[in-house]
Amino acid sequence: MPLQYEGRKHLSDVEAGYFSFGTTSAVEYSFATVGVEGTGTMEPIGTPLVYDATASAFVPYLAQDISAVTASSLPDGVSPVAVSMGEATGLGVNTADISLSSTPVDVKVMWRAGAVKDGGIEWGSVTAPNQALFRQALEAQGIAVVESAADANPEFYTA
């Protein structure tokens, strides 16, 4: 097998816009840096995260009960979900998958007043009903979920 590397995911594969107040007022409004724990690895851009009170950190979302989260480490102290937007050094920084452990690793996230592309979210094995619950949680935090265009999959000839 020859060596091969794939171009890393772009910020705009997931981030579809954010509240201009953050830009014009020079404050970090839609984004924050949070600690993430877990096992295995996670993609720095587009991983859905939910706060885990036991770990006191965010963890990749799979099927956790979002409605049971009553407090979080986000600036408002309560928002339960976020979507990763890059490594700790800044938005869109994506040099390698992040190794997760029981020690929190800082990740940039979008947590309010913005928009994300649904097709860019790393759903992994999250079931469709749980994806829907996560989208609702994003909307509740003021993050619009933009549907991704379908693949045209054109063929000149199909046998």
Add this chain to the structure above:
Amino acid sequence: MTTEMNQFDITKQLVAAQGNGFQLNDMTTQVNMGNMAQPSLLTAIMGAASVTGKEYLDGTNIFEYDETNYTPATMNGKDFSQKGKRLSTDKPRNRFFEVGSKGISLNVSPKDVNRRRRPGSTEHLALEDILNEQIMKAEGAVAFEEELESAQILTQGTNRTAGGPTPSYDFHDDILGSSRPAATTINFAGTAPVASTAIRNQTKVLRNRAAKYGLQVTGFDVIAGDDFFNAAYEYEKKISIARDLRQQLDLVSQAVPVLVNGSFQYDNFDSPVSGVRYINYSASLAGSKLIADDAAYLIPRLSGDVLVRKVYAPAQTTTYVNTVAQELYAWFYQDEFEGVTGFYEQNSLMTLPRPDLIISLVLA
């Protein structure tokens, strides 16, 4: 450094090797593995100026036109003192169709190109590189939509809403009072009638309908799926066997002619005995064949009017509201921090004012 190797003009550029910044590798021309297929044969055939008339609505998305009728009458015998029976007057009809909107959007962030390398070179990836790709993809999506619209009007006689809220129109039903009749079966192994006669009978049906609308027919196209085309081709080849050729093309010993559209060659041939041109179209979009394998659609080449009317409506923005429509709208916003965001919008409706001028055929 540029080195000429046979037909390749390879630009040699050195890059640091992965995993070891003290080793150098040679970066040469990239290889495209993307899907550049852009099937657009129906857009070309159905969208030709002789087939589709384009109209640009002025300040509205409602397409309205008047339809006139003419019912010929016969004379009756009478005695010399009578004046004859009275002619009826024909009533015009006023039709309205709503033009819907379709769109696609894109955005590119400066973060997308931070520390990234342009494929095939050692240069920085530029915002324009991604933007160009996104624009190509957006314009490709517009072209795919036109092809899908053309396919739907041809195969079903309905407009394509693409999942939007625009009303769906069945033009045959809406205009003629009943849905398009079931496809006429063509049996290329049949004897009563033989296939060429069966096809010719359908051309006579179309010629009659066109003549009733006051139109001339200059020829016929049969846009056929794979199985239908292959059956017609094999049938046509047999006709030429064991007799002197009376036509330029010997289908038995010569390759089937092709017509080029975009970057693809489509098989087609003229059938002198049936009076039609068969065109094979087996393209698919989103996993579905645009023309089913056993299906074919007979359309006339008209003189005097068009088969399809494609209507465009204006965008409803400050600049374009209440103006004459354009075929495609695009807006781009650039922000120092967020990058470039763009939207494309097309507000169009393909209509079939005389829906019975398309005949569906199916292979037996």
